Amino acid sequence: xxxxxxxxxxxxxxxxxxAATAVPSPARAAPRRRRRPSQQWAAWGFLTPVTLYLxxxxxxxxxxxxxxxxxxxxxxxxxxxxxxFTGLANYRTVFDDPTFAPALxxxxxxxxxxxxxxxxxxxxxxxxxxxxxxxxxxxxxLFLVPxxxxxxxxxxxxxxxxxxxxxxxxxxxxxxxxxxxxxxTSPTWSLASVIIANIWIGVPFNLVVLxxxxxxxxxSLCEAAALDGAxxxxxxxxxxxxxxxxxxxxxxxxxxxYTLKVFDIIWIMTKGGPADSSTTFAxxxxxxxxxxxxxxxxxxxxxxxxxxxxxxVFGLVxxxxxxxxxxS
Numbered sequence: 001x002x003x004x005x006x007x008x009x010x011x012x013x014x015x016x017x018x019a020a021t022a023v024p025s026p027a028r029a030a031p032r033r034r035r036r037p038s039q040q041w042a043a044w045g046f047l048t049p050v051t052l053y054l055x056x057x058x059x060x061x062x063x064x065x066x067x068x069x070x071x072x073x074x075x076x077x078x079x080x081x082x083x084x085f086t087g088l089a090n091y092r093t094v095f096d097d098p099t100f101a102p103a104l105x106x107x108x109x110x111x112x113x114x115x116x117x118x119x120x121x122x123x124x125x126x127x128x129x130x131x132x133x134x135x136x137x138x139x140x141x142l143f144l145v146p147x148x149x150x151x152x153x154x155x156x157x158x159x160x161x162x163x164x165x166x167x168x169x170x171x172x173x174x175x176x177x178x179x180x181x182x183x184x185t186s187p188t189w190s191l192a193s194v195i196i197a198n199i200w201i202g203v204p205f206n207l208v209v210l211x212x213x214x215x216x217x218x219x220s221l222c223e224a225a226a227l228d229g230a231x232x233x234x235x236x237x238x239x240x241x242x243x244x245x246x247x248x249x250x251x252x253x254x255x256x257x258y259t260l261k262v263f264d265i266i267w268i269m270t271k272g273g274p275a276d277s278s279t280t281f282a283x284x285x286x287x288x289x290x291x292x293x294x295x296x297x298x299x300x301x302x303x304x305x306x307x308x309x310x311x312x313v314f315g316l317v318x319x320x321x322x323x324x325x326x327x328s
Contacts, residue, residue: 062308065301065304065305065308066301066305068297068298068300068301069090069091069298069299069301069302069304069305070085070086070087070088070090070298071083071084071085071086071298072084072086072089072090072298073297073298074297075295078297086298089298090298090299090301090302091302093296093298093299093302094299094302094303094306097299099276099279099284102276102277102279103276103279103280103281103284103303104281106191106277106278106279106280107260107280107281107282109191109195110191110194110195110198110259110262110280111256111259111260113195113199114195114198114199114202114255114259115252115255115256115259117199118199118202118203118205118206118255119206119248119251119252119255121199121203121206122202122203122204122205122206122207122209122210122251123206123210123248125143125203125207125211126206126207126210126211126213126214127214127236127240129207129211130211130214130215140207140211143203143204143207144204144207144208145204146200146201146203146204147201147202147204147205147208151201151264151265151268152264152268154197154200154201154265155197155264155265155268155269156268158193158196158197158200158265158269159184159268159269162183162184162193162269163183163184164180164181164182164183164184164185167183169181169183170183184269184270185274186274187274187275187277188277190270190273190274190277190278191277191278193269193270193278194265194266194269194270194278197265197269198259198262198265201265202255202258202259205251205254205255206251206255209247209250209251209254210244210247210248210251212247213244213246213247213248214240214244216247217239217240217243217244221239221243222235222239222240225238225239246322246325249318249321249322250318253314253315253318256311256314257311257314257315260281260282260307260310260311261282261307261311262280262282263282263283263286266278266280266282266283267283267286271283272284272287281303281304281306281307282307284303285300285301285303285304285307286300287300288300288303289301
């Protein structure tokens with residue numbers, strides 16, 4: 001039986017003298033090599049703990065918080081789980097509450113002021129320690145102490161220091177002829193007191209992250225600029241600060257998320273008072289959900305969800321800015 005063979009596919013191509021020469025068609029791409037079953041099981045083995053952690057400690061609590069904000073929960077229904085669905089009624093209750101506007105203002109002021117001074121002081125200290133002088137490592141380690149202390153210890157220490165009667169701060173003010181200040185019991189100074197304490201706690205984090213960012217900048221760039229006659233201030237604004245922008249962005253984003261949810265410091269020092277003068281969304285959410293004899297779980301969860309939405313919005317803005325920078 002005769003077998004018919006087909007010649008390989010050849011396409012005519014004009015040569016130098018115009019004669020047609022046959023060129024074989026390109027070979028087909030080789031199929032992808034499939035992963036071995038052992039490799040797939042290993043990949044799933046590494047992903048499973050992370051997935052379980054995210055579901056149990058992030059996704060499920062977030063789902064429960066959203067469910068709380070959409071139902072009329074009481075203590076009995078919270079235990080039995082038969083709370084009626086109310087939709088956005090809890091959010092309308094929060095927006096109509098007279099505490100909403102002051103709490104929103106205090107949250108914005110607290111977050112903005114803390115972020116600015118934490119970043120500014122942390123950047124100044126990072127530039128200072130980047131000089132690598134003697135005892136630089138020892139001093140950096142000492143600056144980490146506020147960050148390593150438990151928040152309850154830090155807040156209690158600041159409460160003692162700012163005490164109106166026996167505090168160290170008022171004692172120092174009295175020594176220089178300044179009248180004592182009611183730091184924690186005056187509506188004028190209560191918010192400033194918790195801001196000062198939170199700045200002190202957050203500076204070491206900015207110092208560590210920004211210092212690591214400065215270490216990644218090549219020293220040759222600043223040396224070349226110095227040879228060209230650029231001063232220290234000019235080198236910082238034209239070279240160091242622009243190259244530090246990606247690290248600064250992630251530092252501010254993490255600081256924003258942390259500052260939005262600050263509760264321990266405010267609650268230990270002032271409990272949001274006096275007269276709600278230092279109440280933020282974090283402390284207000286706790287007061288609604290757990291600070292009364294008749295807890296309002298729904299409105300408290302709604303206030304907490306507002307904080308989650310704010311952090312999510314800023315996170316999306318950060319991702320969009322980063323995408324534009326990489327695209328350019």
